[in-house]
Amino acid sequence: MTATAPASLQTGQRSQGKQTQRSTLAKGLGWFSIGLGVAEVITPGVVSKLIGVKNDAKTRKVLRGYGMRELAAGFGILTHSRPSGWVWSRVAGDVVDLASLATAMRTPANDKSRLAAATVAVAGITALDVVCGQRLSSQTPTESGTSSTQDNNTKVIRSIIVNSSPEAAYSFWHNFENLPQFMTYLESVKSTDTIRSHWVAKGPLGITTEWDAEVVRDEPNRLIAWKSLEGAPLDLAGSVQFEPSPGGRGTVIRVHMDFAAEGGALKSMAGKILGTDLGMRIQHDLRNFKQILELGEVTQSDASIHSGMHPAQPAA
Amino acid sequence: MRATCWMGKTDVRVQNVPDPKILNQHDIIVRVTATAICGSDLHLYGGFMPTMESGDILGHEFMGEVVDTGRNVKKVKKGDRVVVPFPIACGACFSCQRRMYSLCENSNPNAGIAEAMLGHSISGVFGYSHMLGGFAGGQAEYVRVPFADVGPLVIPEGVTDEQALFLSDILPTGYMGAEMCDIEPGDTVAVWGAGPVGIFAMKSAYLLGAERVIAIDRFPYRLQLAAEKVGAVPINYEESDVAEVLKDMTGGQGPDKCIDAVGLEAHTHGVSYAYDRMKQAVMAETDRPIVLREAIRACRNGGTVSVIGVYGGFIDKFPMGSVMNRSLTIKAGQCHVHRYMQPLLERIQKGEIDPTMVITHRMNLDQAAEGYRMFSDKLDNCEKVVLRPN
Numbered sequence: 170m171t172a173t174a175p176a177s178l179q180t181g182q183r184s185q186g187k188q189t190q191r192s193t194l195a196k197g198l199g200w201f202s203i204g205l206g207v208a209e210v211i212t213p214g215v216v217s218k219l220i221g222v223k224n225d226a227k228t229r230k231v232l233r234g235y236g237m238r239e240l241a242a243g244f245g246i247l248t249h250s251r252p253s254g255w256v257w258s259r260v261a262g263d264v265v266d267l268a269s270l271a272t273a274m275r276t277p278a279n280d281k282s283r284l285a286a287a288t289v290a291v292a293g294i295t296a297l298d299v300v301c302g303q304r305l306s307s308q309t310p311t312e313s314g315t316s317s318t319q320d321n322n323t324k325v326i327r328s329i330i331v332n333s334s335p336e337a338a339y340s341f342w343h344n345f346e347n348l349p350q351f352m353t354y355l356e357s358v359k360s361t362d363t364i365r366s367h368w369v370a371k372g373p374l375g376i377t378t379e380w381d382a383e384v385v386r387d388e389p390n391r392l393i394a395w396k397s398l399e400g401a402p403l404d405l406a407g408s409v410q411f412e413p414s415p416g417g418r419g420t421v422i423r424v425h426m427d428f429a430a431e432g433g434a435l436k437s438m439a440g441k442i443l444g445t446d447l448g449m450r451i452q453h454d455l456r457n458f459k460q461i462l463e464l465g466e467v468t469q470s471d472a473s474i475h476s477g478m479h480p481a482q483p484a485a
Numbered sequence: 486m487r488a489t490c491w492m493g494k495t496d497v498r499v500q501n502v503p504d505p506k507i508l509n510q511h512d513i514i515v516r517v518t519a520t521a522i523c524g525s526d527l528h529l530y531g532g533f534m535p536t537m538e539s540g541d542i543l544g545h546e547f548m549g550e551v552v553d554t555g556r557n558v559k560k561v562k563k564g565d566r567v568v569v570p571f572p573i574a575c576g577a578c579f580s581c582q583r584r585m586y587s588l589c590e591n592s593n594p595n596a597g598i599a600e601a602m603l604g605h606s607i608s609g610v611f612g613y614s615h616m617l618g619g620f621a622g623g624q625a626e627y628v629r630v631p632f633a634d635v636g637p638l639v640i641p642e643g644v645t646d647e648q649a650l651f652l653s654d655i656l657p658t659g660y661m662g663a664e665m666c667d668i669e670p671g672d673t674v675a676v677w678g679a680g681p682v683g684i685f686a687m688k689s690a691y692l693l694g695a696e697r698v699i700a701i702d703r704f705p706y707r708l709q710l711a712a713e714k715v716g717a718v719p720i721n722y723e724e725s726d727v728a729e730v731l732k733d734m735t736g737g738q739g740p741d742k743c744i745d746a747v748g749l750e751a752h753t754h755g756v757s758y759a760y761d762r763m764k765q766a767v768m769a770e771t772d773r774p775i776v777l778r779e780a781i782r783a784c785r786n787g788g789t790v791s792v793i794g795v796y797g798g799f800i801d802k803f804p805m806g807s808v809m810n811r812s813l814t815i816k817a818g819q820c821h822v823h824r825y826m827q828p829l830l831e832r833i834q835k836g837e838i839d840p841t842m843v844i845t846h847r848m849n850l851d852q853a854a855e856g857y858r859m860f861s862d863k864l865d866n867c868e869k870v871v872l873r874p875n
Contacts, residue, residue, distance in 0.1 A: 203799075332578060418579060449597050460591045463577045465557075468631065469508040470609065472538070472619025473594035480540030481612065481619045482488065483505040483629070 195246050198259060198298060202243030209236025221283025222273050231269070238262050263295035325448045328423040329455040333462045335411040335420045339390045341462065342409055351457035351467065354450060365398075378402055404429040422458065424451055487874065488542045488625030489853040494532030495861075497543065497854050505621060505629035510557040513633040515567060519646040520547035520624045520850070522860050522870045523571075523654055524680050525795050529614070530857050534797075536598060536615040545571035545611040546653040547623025548646060551637075560634040567637035569630050570822035571654045573609040573620065576635035580608075587819035592631065593618045602798070607819060624853055626874045638826045641834075647871065648833050651681070651840040655869075657825035659685025659746070662793035665816035666742035668693045673735055675699040675783065676717070677776045678746035679707035681843040681869045682793060686744050687715045688838055699740065701727055706866040714842045731783045741788050743780040748794025781807050781815075792817035843869040850874040 209216050213232035217224040242259045270288045273279050331338055341347055345366045349355040356369040356377060364384040371377050380401030386394040386408070394408035405428040412421045426447065457467045472481045488502045505514055523546050528534050548568040551561055561567060573593075574586035581589050589608035593599060596606035598616045609631075612622015621628060630637060640649045659682045666674060674690040676683050679702035687698045700711035701720045708719035720730050731740055780790050781804050790813060808815065832838050845868040848856050856870040 330579065332582075452600075453597055456591075456596055459578075460575075464511070464575055464591055466509055468575070468592055468594055468609070470594050470619040471505070471508075471542075471621040471629070472615055474508060478538055478615070479619075480490075480538045480542075481615065481621045482490065482540055482542045483503045483621060485503045 199246030202239040206239030220287035221280030332419040486626035510555040512555040514553035515549040517549040542621040544622030544624030586823040658820040660689040662686040663689035665791040672741040675740035676744040683746035739785040747776040789814040846870040
């Protein structure tokens, strides 16, 4: 992890074409899963006829179960920024399907030619799933996306429009001690000199992680870039750009975060604290930032004031 | 305080919970004097809405008296009688400045969940799941209301609680459904669904200049309400072929404007995608999603289909060929309630609309569970239930 933010943006743009192809295949498979899942859940009798299996209560029950599995995989693929796990879950499901079809072949009452056709179809889909899974697992960084490479390097880019001037947004962010107001994983940031600061992050179960960071680039009203210093429990580099929005809609705030969590157990733990859905976290933090600039404070609900799930009713 | 809590599928209970407090400086606390059960609350009641937690306080149609105000509240003050719009809107963001209040960008603390489901989030909503913010609702003795200078409307003297209450949701929602039709003189407007929102859409269509309004439902008592109180022409779809009747009534052209005030049963999203999706898929086999298809196919060439019934996720067999080839316009949206409260209040004051015409049941808050059951099962000709904490 050494790339500064603008460099990682360029990498993202270069690899975007390939990336789109991969996610298109995954999306196709996701919609296929949902289509098949709905058919299996609603009309298992029709599906059993189509694949040549005897249409009885037991078959319909099994097919409904398979349908729910397909729906889970389909929604997983379509709604996750990193769908590779869900695509591999499809491969596992394909293996179950093939085994079921093989078993069905041995039952005399079933239609052998339809079963054979279904087996060929499932085998083809399995091959497609494997290809897609392999491609997604080796994916490279993308613009406005999250990606993990095999060396545990995570790069995330997220943006939001804030109804304020670049000057106001820059100056609020530039005071790093303001960051915990909108970055939910930070407990505190203290400036130690003009470019260095001490960061404390809170993780699950009250575990805290601390590190020092320094500003590596500072262009007033345009860009701030920082990175963690030697000895930090994780290698982290971030930058934020401030650009006037087209259409006079305020300022586009664009955050790049790179962090590497390889190394000892401590680094790995720090990575886990920050790495879980980092993209969603940053988007959430950006929304908080927008609320502070547009409204003066972060909007709370009866549930959001608690960490984790809590019924939507006032706290005692 | 006492509050109506969602405990699980078809299980709501009035329980004692802590009183609400000011959480943001633009908040007020309202002592609820009247609240209502909405048709969309039945999606929660039936367990179709994911991201509900046992103990969530329900209710997004409510009004009452301001009893506490945050530091930054300027327009409303203690003692004011207010009615509160169901979407929570900040008034400062891109959407709010363009008066699209139900799309507020700053009022949903759980916008990330809604983004995953819808592509982009919408505003927070009172008492309507954690995906829409995790805000406690107003079927309670007290409720916290954020952005008090943006949403709540002070009710003038001479307007009763029951006249004002439905400005919170169903009257503006029905009105926006008719407004999205861009009604012209001579228009025939067909409205699917004669629940309270459908009834208000029919009434609004006449107010906006429709020559004829047609009501489509299957419950005789609801069709009777549409015919007697609004002057709509009723069609019972269990007795007639709606497409044929509509053609016959319009000389084969079809209604100029069609309003879907039914919608799908469920919003979906959540941790258990499969479970919820399966439920929605099974619901797709009921009559409900047929409304959108039927409205599109029935609509006159070049007409408008306005969708105010709630849809949650995805639909199958959408007749896009009919929409494209026949130059149809489709408009849809959760109501931008804030836009319509003042002008509709004026229409109520002038006697142009009597919102109380939909009320069939008045109960104490403690009877909320019974109210939900009656409304859900359409018992005792139930059209609208109003609850009062005292």
